[in-house]
Amino acid sequence: MAHDLDAVEWGMIHGIMDSDQTVSFPHRESGAALMLTEALRRKHDEGIGLRQVAQQLKYKQAVVLSHMATGRVPIPVDRALCLAEVLGLDPKLFLAAVLKQRFPSIPWKDYGLLESASPSGAEAVSVDQLTEQQKVILREMLRDRDPEERWLTIAEVSAVNMLRALRPHMRSQGLSAADIQAIRDGLEFGPF
Structure with a gap:
């Protein structure tokens, strides 16, 4: 049963649930949420489920991590370093991203603060840490x-x-002309 919950939570993190099942995600595109999502994906790929990670972090419910990763709730500043340690994130970069997420109105760069932290979290992963699939996508791009x-x-x-x-x-083959026309017709003449 734990595996099923992880699959559902993992689906929410990756946005594959229907949009009707979601609510507002105000922190969805923050660097901190993106870094957390990627770290949880790596753990998942290693066979470590969301519940296991939540237990390591002393969270009673795995959904807390899902909510942080999807941007539904902000990541608590006081948990940032613990999250970074358990998930193998650079603590300085992750803490900086969490501070930017929690306090977006502070002009950090104007005061010479948090300058080295990437707002997207891109600096948190080296090319050596990328999966082969990620490298293929980057080469294509x-x-x-x-x-x-x-x-x-x-x-x-x-x-x-x-x-x-x-x-x-x-x-590999794209959509047929008939499928494209069916989608177009459904959207133009559908129940909306």
Whole structure:
């Protein structure tokens, strides 16, 4: 049963739940939430579930981590260093990202504070730490003349995941003209 909860929580972290099942995620695109999501993904890939990580952090419920990673709630400053240690994050970068998330109106750079921390969390992972899949995607992006056209925003992920589930061949063959027309018709003439 714990594995099923982890699968559900992992789905929420990656935005594959229907948008109707979600609420406001004000911290979704903060560097701290992105760093936490990536660290939890790495733990998941190592076979360590969300519940196990929550237990290591002394959280009673795993959903607390899910809420922080999805940006539903901010990451507590007083837990940042413990989170960084358990999840293998650079403590300085993660704490800086958490402070920026919690206090976004403070002009940190104006005072020479937190300058080395990336707002996106990109500095927290070296190229050696990337998975082969991430490296392939980066190589594709670097070769593309218009990479932004191919990039999905977090809001678009659930729609693309639904299409991939309905049409598994889509990733390699694309959608047929009939599928594209059906989507267009459904959106233009649907119940909206």
